[in-house]
Amino acid sequence: MAPQRNRRPGFSRRAQYVLFIGYVAAALGALLGAVLLVLSTLNPPAYAIVRGALRELTTPVSSGLHGMRRGITGIPRGIGEYFGVIEENRRMRADIKRNRALVEKARQLVLENARLRRLLAVRDRGTEQVAVARLVNASSSSTRRYATLNAGYWQGVRTGQPVRGPEGLIGRILETSPNTARVLLAVDPESIVPVRRTRDGVPGIVTGRGDGLLEIRSATIANLPFRAGDLFVTSGTGGIYPPGIPVARVLRNTRDLAEARPLADPDRLDFAVVERPYLPPPPPAPKPESAPK
CATH class of the missing domain: 2.40.10.340 (Rod shape-determining protein MreC, domain 1)
Known part of the structure; x- marks a missing residue:
């Protein structure tokens, strides 16, 4: 008689190991959560130290994942900015020409403000x-x-x-x-x-x-x-x-x-x-x- 193709997970030793490891991980996670909850309630300073240690361990991993996410999500924006850079440069050149007079006036106001502050002996x-x-x-x-x-x-x-x-x-x-x-x-x-x-x-x-x-x-x-x-x-x-x-x-x-x-x-x-x-x-x-x- 030919062997059955679909065997139940209970006959697979590998599936049993995976299931056992899952149960152990869940139990350890629940135990760790209970310990942290008791620690945060009974001894907040010690809980703050534990929280700082966890930040020290997880920050390098979070930094790497954050950099990867920023790089992937920035690809479409980079493409759009590349195609729109010419039009943006034209608008910026026009804005610079219109704002030259305002910039000169602002410089005069800055100089006048500095002179008045010196006269009033204002300390910044x-x-x-x-x-x-x-x-x-x-x-x-x-x-x-x-x-x-x-x-x-x-x-x-x-x-x-x-x-x-x-x-x-x-x-x-x-x-x-x-x-x-x-x-x-x-x-x-x-x-x-x-x-x-x-x-x-x-x-x-x-x-x-x-x-x-x-x-x-x-x-x-x-x-x-x-x-x-x-x-x-x-x-x-x-x-x-x-x-x-x-x-x-x-x-x-x-x-x-x-x-x-x-x-x-x-x-x-x-x-x-x-x-x-x-x-x-x-x-x-x-x-x-x-x-x-």
């Missing part, structure tokens, strides 16, 4: 760059919004330092490990950024919503009108974020509370700049000396 504090690193990943599937930076305290990154990209503010450093750092994004609900409106200097407060958008409230005027397209930049209040970093643009006309879109999208950024806080933290108050006995 420049920003100091700490590190330029790659944004490995950013959480986008939960209400808490974090990102991982492949630079840590060995590269000078410290907790509380602001993080920005070419388009605007990204967030601030929340945790550090030797070669990685955890970034609290500006769109996270726990993020609070003091800002001002560029067209009139009205101060405001930007908070995250957890869904990729921001909320802007006025810091001084009740029932403040917002217009679609209003641009808000950091004000420097609080001493963390340097003034003038673009943060958000209002989406629609409203009053008192505005919905805005962040100008910097971490999901589309490759690199970010870590800077020192705008103002250093104040020194600790001296301890009162004990009275002599």
Whole structure:
């Protein structure tokens, strides 16, 4: 009698091994998850150390996968940019000719502004760059919004330092490990950024919503009108974020509370700049000396 072609998996030793390994992996994963859950509840500092160690192990793999994904997804865009480069160059040349007068006027205003600052003895504090690193990943599937930076305290990154990209503010450093750092994004609900409106200097407060958008409230005027397209930049209040970093643009006309879109999208950024806080933290108050006995 000829042997049967379709044999059940139970007769295959290889299938039994694969099934057994799957059960073992599932059990180990469940055990590891339970241990981490208990550790995060009973000992948060130890859990933070374990989380930092996991970031150190997974960041190189995430960096490689991120680079491959960016390279593959960038092929169609590169082809489109290649065919449109000639028309783009023509438009840019026309824009340069039209804007020469505006550039000259802007240069005169810069010189006049510098002269007035010297007359008023205004003291400016420049920003100091700490590190330029790659944004490995950013959480986008939960209400808490974090990102991982492949630079840590060995590269000078410290907790509380602001993080920005070419388009605007990204967030601030929340945790550090030797070669990685955890970034609290500006769109996270726990993020609070003091800002001002560029067209009139009205101060405001930007908070995250957890869904990729921001909320802007006025810091001084009740029932403040917002217009679609209003641009808000950091004000420097609080001493963390340097003034003038673009943060958000209002989406629609409203009053008192505005919905805005962040100008910097971490999901589309490759690199970010870590800077020192705008103002250093104040020194600790001296301890009162004990009275002599």
